[in-house]
Amino acid sequence: MNVKDIQRPAFDVERVRADFPLISGTELAYLDNSATTQKPKAVLDAEREYYENYNANPFRGLYDLSTEATDRYEHARETVARFIGAKDASSVIFTRNATESLNLVAYSFGELLKEGDELIVAVSEHHSNLLPWRAAAKRKGAVVRYLFCDATGAYSLDDLRSLINERTRLITIAQISNVFGRLNDIKAMAALAHEVGAVLVCDGAQSVPHLPVNVTDLDVDFLAFSGHKILASMGIGVLYGKRELLDKMPPFLSGGEMIETVSLDSVAFATVPHKFEAGTVNAGGAISLEAAIRYLEEIDREKAIAWEDHLTRLMFEGMKNVPHVNIVGAQDPDDHHGILTFTIDNVHPHDVSAIFADSDIAVRAGHHCAEPLHQHLGIPSTTRASLMFYNTEEEVKRFLECLAEIRPMMGYRD
Amino acid sequence: MAMKNRTFYNEILTEHNMNPYHKHPLVNPMKWMRGVNPSCGDDIVLQLNVEDGVITDGAFVGNGCAISQASADMMLDLVIGRTREEAIELKDLFLKMIREEITEEELERLEEASSLKDISHMPSRVKCAVLGWHTLEEILKEDSNGGETTTESDGDNTAY
Numbered sequence: 001m002n003v004k005d006i007q008r009p010a011f012d013v014e015r016v017r018a019d020f021p022l023i024s025g026t027e028l029a030y031l032d033n034s035a036t037t038q039k040p041k042a043v044l045d046a047e048r049e050y051y052e053n054y055n056a057n058p059f060r061g062l063y064d065l066s067t068e069a070t071d072r073y074e075h076a077r078e079t080v081a082r083f084i085g086a087k088d089a090s091s092v093i094f095t096r097n098a099t100e101s102l103n104l105v106a107y108s109f110g111e112l113l114k115e116g117d118e119l120i121v122a123v124s125e126h127h128s129n130l131l132p133w134r135a136a137a138k139r140k141g142a143v144v145r146y147l148f149c150d151a152t153g154a155y156s157l158d159d160l161r162s163l164i165n166e167r168t169r170l171i172t173i174a175q176i177s178n179v180f181g182r183l184n185d186i187k188a189m190a191a192l193a194h195e196v197g198a199v200l201v202c203d204g205a206q207s208v209p210h211l212p213v214n215v216t217d218l219d220v221d222f223l224a225f226s227g228h229k230i231l232a233s234m235g236i237g238v239l240y241g242k243r244e245l246l247d248k249m250p251p252f253l254s255g256g257e258m259i260e261t262v263s264l265d266s267v268a269f270a271t272v273p274h275k276f277e278a279g280t281v282n283a284g285g286a287i288s289l290e291a292a293i294r295y296l297e298e299i300d301r302e303k304a305i306a307w308e309d310h311l312t313r314l315m316f317e318g319m320k321n322v323p324h325v326n327i328v329g330a331q332d333p334d335d336h337h338g339i340l341t342f343t344i345d346n347v348h349p350h351d352v353s354a355i356f357a358d359s360d361i362a363v364r365a366g367h368h369c370a371e372p373l374h375q376h377l378g379i380p381s382t383t384r385a386s387l388m389f390y391n392t393e394e395e396v397k398r399f400l401e402c403l404a405e406i407r408p409m410m411g412y413r414d
Numbered sequence: 415m416a417m418k419n420r421t422f423y424n425e426i427l428t429e430h431n432m433n434p435y436h437k438h439p440l441v442n443p444m445k446w447m448r449g450v451n452p453s454c455g456d457d458i459v460l461q462l463n464v465e466d467g468v469i470t471d472g473a474f475v476g477n478g479c480a481i482s483q484a485s486a487d488m489m490l491d492l493v494i495g496r497t498r499e500e501a502i503e504l505k506d507l508f509l510k511m512i513r514e515e516i517t518e519e520e521l522e523r524l525e526e527a528s529s530l531k532d533i534s535h536m537p538s539r540v541k542c543a544v545l546g547w548h549t550l551e552e553i554l555k556e557d558s559n560g561g562e563t564t565t566e567s568d569g570d571n572t573a574y
Contacts, residue, residue, distance in 0.1 A: 346432075347480070348454075348478060348479035348480060349479075350454045350455075350479040350481075350539070350542070351423070351479050351480045351481070354422075354536070354539065355423070366455070367455070380455055380477070381455050409423055409428075410423060410428050410431070410432070410480060411425070411428035411429065411431070411432050412432070
């Protein structure tokens with residue numbers, strides 16, 4: 001496909017961009033959205049408005065202000081539940097981020113594991129969905145088995161089937177890998193897990209911000225994601241879990257707010273979700289996540305996603321025209337979902353990102369917290385550009401111009 | 415104002431990166447040490463022959479970013495043929511340059527390595543420039559040979 005043949009979908013990116021104070025009217029091309037997104041004014045205002053008008057410790061006080069704070073916090077939970085298609089808001093647990101959500105499952109569900117149980121972990125997982133499971137397996141004498149992808153980032157359901165047996169208790173995989181940007185068939189994987197009574201843990205950190213994700217349709221048992229990658233504040237995350245599983249799981253952290261009664265020799269825990277939300281909650285963060293969801297709904301999410309896909313195609317096709325640039329993963333732009341990870345022959349990714357930084361273009365270099373994946377692919381490290389709907393065609397053009405300059409700048413003549 | 419990389423990646427640096435004169439293995443080196451910069455993933459093995467307190471030959475192998483590779487190459491240009499004490503003094507001067515405490519006369523003694531002067535404005539890359547020198551300092555310690563040193567404090571190596 002030729003770059004000029006790419007059709008531009010209807011989306012008023014300049015109008016949307018004006019909602020983001022940090023990037024509107026600046027020279028910065030922010031292309032590190034898989035690391036964290038910028039925040040629209042509506043989100044910042046909502047959090048501020050909460051602290052200016054409703055701040056009290058939720059659940060604690062019997063006075064009106066505390067009751068209102070509780071109501072607002074629980075309303076945010078209902079909004080999140082609706083957003084991800086959860087039937088029951090009590091299935092939504094607020095955490096700090098996807099990492100904490102995944103640790104919560106690994107520690108708490110991990111307590112139910114027995115010696116000889118098997119956990120299947122995808123090789124492309126972020127360290128946050130790899131290390132907690134290895135630690136849980138070590139504690140319980142369980143075994144971690146890895147599911148390997150091919151060079152395009154594709155997983156085969158047949159490979160998964162051959163790993164599953166009657167000892168399998170859990171399969172864990174990201175819906176979209178933070179390196180490949182490729183969408184995995186979570187629904188089919190969940191069905192395979194359920195055939196042997198195992199659970200499917202889905203890391204939605206990269207998918208929830210960029211796709212409609214419905215936990216009921218996918219039939220996942222757990223879904224983790226971070227607020228800050230979907231326009232909300234840092235410090236708020238979500239763990240969705242099926243209620244019957246959460247009920248069986250022991251608490252992760254203990255302390256205030258997660259108990260019914262405590263005496264000197266016994267304790268009765270609160271019910272789900274509060275059993276998993278020990279200590280004072282991040283109410284402002286929950287409000288900001290609710291505001292982010294509302295914002296996405298107001299700008300017409302379908303169009304925003306179509307715009308992200310359009311920019312992905314534009315960037316992908318442009319990159320293919322630059323000699324010595326190698327895109328990691330699928331060779332079809334529609335398999336990238338805003339994430340383009342690449343290498344440049346003979347130029348180290350840290351030099352690549354430093355040269356981009358000089359042109360006011362923010363990209364990420366390194367192994368993106370997925371070191372085992374890089375070892376599997378035989379690539380020491382990579383550079384990653386990642387898009388959000390507020391990015392522009394002009395930014396993609398600047399990225400491509402800078403990309404073409406890098407090898408010449410490093411002294412290579414071809 | 416951030417340092418402009420366009421001017422930073424100058425010809426001296428790119429030439430030492432593309433065609434490093436000292437990047438090859440030594441045959442039976444008397445001393446060697448691995449140096450790792452975990453923040454960039456730079457990984458080199460420095461090899462030296464030291465006879466009667468003089469560095470008679472040196473080389474490195476490994477991989478990493480242009481700054482780490484070029485800096486190690488420029489360093490070997492400077493220290494081969496020098497005594498251990500002179501090499502340590504040059505290492506001190508290099509670190510002084512990074513801290514922006516160096517005088518003009520001192521800077522001249524660093525020859526081409528002085529082209530890395532502006533790295534002090536790029537804090538995330540300082541460790542890349544220092545890796546070779548840090549490894550040199552460790553390898554020149556009286557009884558040290560073999561092993562590994564890093565630009566970070568040593569982490570806990572737990573297997574799971």
